[in-house]
Amino acid sequence: MPYETKRIKLQKAKDLLPRIREAIYQPVSSLKVTAWVTKEPVPYAERTSGELVELTPGAKWGNLWDCAWFRFEGIVPEAVSGKKAVMLIDVNGELCLVDKEGSPMQGLTNINSEFDFSLGLPGKRVVDLGYEAAGQQIDLWADAGCNDLFGRYRSGTLKEADIAICYEEIRQLYYDYEVLIELAEHTPENGARRERLIQSLYDAAHKLQVINEETAQQAREILAKELAKKGGDPVVTVSAIGHAHIDLAWLWPIRETIRKGARTFSTVLTNMEKYPDYVFGASQPQLYQWMKEYYPKLYDRIKERIQEGRWEVQGAMWVEPDTNISGGEALVRQILYGKRFFQQEFGQEMKVLWLPDVFGYAASLPQLLRKSGVDYMMTQKLSWNVYNTHPHHSFEWEGIDGSKVLAHLPPEDTYNSPGAPRSLAKIENSYLDRNVSEHALMLFGIGDGGGGPGEEHLERLSREHNLLGLPPVVQESSLSFFHKLEEERARFQTYRGELYLEKHQGTLTSQARNKWYNRKMEKSLRELEFAASLLLAMGENAYPSEELEGIWKETLLYQFHDILPGSSITRVFEESLERYAAMHGRTRELIAQTYARVAELAGAREGQAVVFNSLPWEREEVVEHKGSRYAVKVPAMGFASLAEAELRQEQTEQSGLRAGEQLLENKNLRIRFGQDGSIESLYDKAAGREAIMPGHKANVLTVYHDRGDAWDFPRDYRETVAGLMKLEESSFSVEQGQAVLEQHYRFGESTLVQRIVLDEEATTVRFESKADWKESEKMLRVSFPVQVMSDHVNCEIQFGYLKRPTTRNTMIEFVRDEICAHQYIDLSQPDYGVALLSDSKYGYSAERNVLDINLLRSPSYPDPVADRAEHQFVYAVYPHRGDFIQAEVYRKGYELNTPLTVAEPSRASSAAGRTASFASLVQVNHPHVMIEAVKKAEDSDDLIIRLYEVSGTFAETSVGFGIPVSLVEEVDLMENTIGEAGAKLSFQPFEIKSLRVKL
Incomplete structure (x- = not known):
């Protein structure tokens, strides 16, 4: 037939x-191989400091994560005369050949990818010697890691080290x-x-x-x-750019990423010499910074190719960060530091956000991009959706404020394209918007673990440029592609709101200690910048710009999309936690020192404490200092002396504060507990309403079986309850103006101690928790069935909030069961609502009237001891009259995460300066305008003040200053002047505005 x-x-x-x-290469002689093995990398100058090993093929040289300097020696035989000579080297690991000065020249990897076998298993093992190599002396050094591209151990033995003939025609x-x-x-x-x-x-x-x-x-x-047969007029033209997505940590530690960068980038430069059409791009200024620091000669060669236009610097952020968990100001700094680096180092203005692999995209991103001069976004991760196909590859993405950017998802649905005919065929056949667009993007090369394009990618593309039967393909920069796409923009559809990834919801909770530190670092850096700005406003130029930038950049590094989400190996988190502790300690130390100096300049006497409030509303709270309690009133963005505060004595039951007989009570709330420790009633006395659904229990600590990995837990986890945390003992007390219930729980080998705290004047109840978690493949959640009905839950995200459905009417709603929120999640009716607040949790669920927080989970891959550790966290419940806007729930979230700070002058006051003229640095008079940041400008001693509208409505506010100012200008997020700011600021819903204040 x-x-x-x-x-x-x-x-x-x-x-x-x-x-x-198999016929391409013919080995003709073996190389002599010597290695000096160390546990950690050592520089080229110390290359012979390790343990000496003589090697032949099959001989072992190392264990996982071992390092070694290899020396390859030999003479190219005369038998190769007139033929192309190569070396074939495979050490069963990652290898970087260096020149006589130790600078990277070419990367060699023994295997390409085990995650996608269609990409091809053979790695990079060939080193060209050319046609005139006969008689040449070989004396070559190489830096090795005993791991493959994906951090796996592949026997630690030498596989081959030969001189061979390459039959070019074959x-x-x-x-x-x-x-x-x-x-x-x-x-x-x-x-x-x-x-x-x-x-x-x-x-x-x-x-x-x-x-x-x-x-x-x-x-x-x-x-x-x-x-030789050419195609006709194309339906789709493919723009191809070489790529090597490099995870800054994942299945390998950060130290190995630095070496991956050297191996990958040196290979790129080598291939650019062989293939004149080759265009490559790489993102992440952090990676370039490492090359500049560790491999300056390589960095200079990269700069030459960038100047030439064949190497595209990509992306507008310091790293490719998680955008669900990272805070709003942190995302601003990702862009600010990222774009400034590329501008200062290469003179390049970044116009494309490059996020191929992050786990969902916050709905506030379009505004951040547009106000930073970024017009385009590239990703492909939405192709990983499980139940619903994202409807577009090319579209306008609209954020919560109405800002739009042009977005493109490469139709091949990968950043690891083999550049093969199947790639081009898939792009042409799968492009969802080919009815209105004639252009699509392809990213070719080996990524994740680095490596980048090999000869196979470039050889294929050289044959496919305009081959009959395939869409034409041209190698060019991604920016050139987006300029072509821009011409078609008017025909694209608009997609509004978050880009939700239907996978990896477990990353909102995994590695809880990292997430705790991330929130503390974001808030502490905000506090330090405010404190240092107070000093600047007082005429003292002691702003720690250099140290602050260093701490910020390291914090941004740990927001990388496999670190902050919790999806890396054990070592990554051991190292990040150690650095987090050091950074957090140093930041708190700087805050204390700075506030002490402000107190001194403010005229405080020695031993006389001052209370600082970095939030933009007046706060009346009770603070503790040296064992005494004071009722203070601190102005917005300012400070007040404790000498003027009311000294509070121990309260009695006449104050309405009670604890005992399964009850906590103050004048606003009355909470009744069951014998199992759960809440049976939360009565809002001011509103005359019960907040908990009658017949249901709240603050129920439920343990579920969780046989997922760091990324995902089973969607049907509710059907696999492992049990409840069991109350073992409890005690009630009234202490220092607080009604307290301390409860001790146990599940298996794990314990949880929870202090449920009701302050004397509070309208919220706090759950101060310490867990010693020892469970494996379990998940701990806490739920609150509230007496509120709404089809939508209100979730704080960066610079605003999202309304998400509490119903499960469609597959889209079903899939979005686990959702991200920052400082609060709230269920409101027009007349009443209940909010959950948190100091470090990000994974929530809201179905019908049940609010639920994911507290801890302990998967076994890729970190087999994930979160089997001691944890601390705080969440709170805030029942309120009116909806969440009327109740100003966002303020409760900020107050939980930003406590008042008490400081004493380091010595008696010796200077006045501007001190007596203000106690509040800046004020706004609209309750829905938040001041997110006050900082020194990047390039001057001016102040930058960042504000945004929190409620999704139009707002107009005046901005007042407690100090003389000469000029107030509006600037964009890159701190470029837009125009002079008037006496009042008008905000669109969720609009961000930044001001430059000249003192």
Whole structure:
């Protein structure tokens, strides 16, 4: 049958392909191999400081994460004279060849990818010596890591180290054959083009009964006719750019990422010398900064290619961060530091946000991008959706404020394209917006663990440029692609709101200690910048700009999308937690020192404390200082002396504060507890309403089986309850103006101590929790069934909030069961609502009237001891009259996360300066305008004040200053002047505004 004949012919060609590949290289002599092994990397100057090992193929040199300096020695035999000579080197790990000065020259990896076998398993093992190498002395050094691209151990033995002949005609034949076989497989079944391709491959196979350069040339002459056939007018043109997505940590530690960068980038430079059409791009200024610091000569070579235009610096952020958990101001700093680095180092203005691999995209991002001069966004991760297909590859993405950016998802749904005919065929056939667009993007190369494009990618593309049967492909920068896409923009659809990824919801909770530190660092950095700005306003230029930038950048590094989400190996978190503790300690130390100096300049006497409030509303609270309690009133963004505060004595039951008989009570709330420790009633005395659904229990600590990994937990986890945390003991007390219930829980080997605290004047109840978690593959959640009904829950995100459905009417609603929120999640009716507040949790669920927080989970991959540790966290419940806007729930969230700070002058006051003239640095008079940041400008001693509208409404506010100012200008997020600011500021819903204040 004709069909059978075509199948047999094509299969014969496919069977021949491995034989052709095996015939490309002929080893002719072995290299002498010596290695000096160390546990951690050592510089080139110390390359012989490790344990000396002499190696032959099959000999072991290291264990996982070991490092070594290899030396390869030999003489190229005269037998290769007139032929192309190469070295074949495979150490069963990652290797970087260096020059005589120790600068990276080429990366070699033993295997490409185990995550996608279609990308091809053979790694980079070939080192070209050229056609004039006969008699050449080989003395080559290389820096090795005993791990593959994905951090796996592959025996730690030397596999090969040979000098070989490369039969170039056979090598070229291999790629001719490979491309045409794939083209035939992706050409219409009964078309003439497919018939001719299969026949040509079959005819060529007859010439290859013996494979040598002569028969290879004969076969290539047959295939050349098919490779020469050009396409017609294209439906879609593919813009291809080389890429090597490098996770800054994942299945390897950060120290290995630095070396991955050197290996990957040196390989890129080597291939650019061989392939003149090759265009490559790489993102993440942090990675470039490491190259500049560790490999300056390599960095200079990279800069030359950037200047030439063949190397594109990509992305507008310091790293490719998680955008669900990272705070709003942190995302601003990602852009600020990222764009400034590329501008200062390379003179490049970044216009594209490059986030191929993060786990969902916050709905506030479009505004941050537009106000930073970023017009475009590229990602592909939404292709990982499980239940619902994202409707577009090219679209306008609209944020919560109405800002739009042009977004593109490469239709191949990968950043690891093999650049093969199947890639181009998939792009043409799968492009969801091909009805209105003629342009699509392809990212080719090996990524995640780095490596980047190899010769196979570039050889394929050289044959596919304009090949009949495939869409044309051109290598060019992603920015050039977006400029073409911009011309079609008017025809694209708009997608509004968050880009929710239907996977990886577990990352909102995994590695809880990292998330706790992240929140503390974000809030502490905000506090330090405010404190230092007070000093600046007082005329003392002691702003710690350099140290602050360093701490910020390291905090941003740990927001990378496999660190902050909790999806890396154990070592990554051991190291990040150690650094977090040091950074947090140093930041708190700087805050204390700075406030002490402000107190001194404010005229406080020695021993006389001052209370500081960095939030933009007046706060009346009770603070403790040296064992005494004071009722203070502190102005917005300012300070007040404790000398003027009311000294509070111990309260009695006459104050309404009670604890005992399964009850906590103050004048606002009355909470009744069951014998199992759960809340049976939360009565809002001021509103005259019960907040908990009658007949239900709240603050129920439920443990679920969780056999997922760091990324995902089972969607049906509610069906697999492992049990409840069991109350073992409890005690009630009234202490220092607080009604307290302390409860001790146990589940298995794990314990949880919870202090449920009701302050004397409070309208919220806090749950101060300490857990010693020892469970494996378990998840701890706490739920609150509230007496409020609403179809939507209100979730704080960066610079605003989202309304998400509490119903499960559609597959989209069902999939979005686990949702991200920052300082609060709230369920409100028009007349009443209940909010959950948190100091460090991000994973929530809201179904019908049940609010639920994901507190802890302990998966076993990739960190087998994830979160089996001691934890601390605080959450709170805030029942309120009116909806969440009227109740100003956002303020409760900020207050929980930003306590008042008490400081004493370091010595008696010795200076006045501007001190007596203000106690409040800046004030706004609209309750829905938040001041998110006060900082020194990047390039002057002016102050930058960042404000935003929190409620999703129009707002107009005046901005007042407690100090003389000469000029107030509006600036964008890059601190470029937009225009002079008037006496009043008008805000669109969720609008961010930044002011430059000249003192």
